[in-house]
Amino acid sequence: MVNQIVVAGAIVAGSTVLIAQRTRPPELAGRWELPGGKVAPGETEPEALARELAEELGIQVIVGRRLGEDVELNPTMTLRAYTATLIGGEPQPHDHAALRWVSAAELYEIDWVPADRGFLADLRRLL
Incomplete structure (x- = not known):
């Protein structure tokens, strides 16, 4: 079984990052x-x-460097974040209920989807 890669973007503006409500x-x-x-097949992760x-x-957007480590979503899917x-x-x-710009101080107060919690320490350093 081929591992499906899911990519997430840490869109940073000043000292805030854009988050989306599922x-x-x-x-x-x-x-x-x-x-x-x-x-999708034939696409690079940044594309x-x-x-x-x-x-x-x-x-x-211009996609930058990787953020943090891979997060296993399930046996066939891996989440990777990029700046x-x-x-x-x-x-x-x-495609979301709402969008919000949040600061490093707010990161740990957010009700994150479990998979994205793995990026919080790296996000905080980024901001």
Whole structure:
């Protein structure tokens, strides 16, 4: 079985990072995550992240370096985070309930999806 890579973007502006509130699946609805999605066949991880952020948020980004370690979502899916810089568009929650810019001080107060908690220490250092 090929491992499906899921990419997430830490979009940083100043000393804040953009987070998105999930609408699905029901067990994750209302919790917060770094936005992103699945890498399609033939795509690089940075290409997939740029495409997903354009689709989900209506923005253009430059994808930067990896953030933190891989997070195993299940036996066939791995989550990887990257830094990203907003270069065009105003983020809109096309695929999410809401969007929020949060500071390092707020990171540990957020009701994160479990997988994204693994990135908090690296996010805090980034901010």
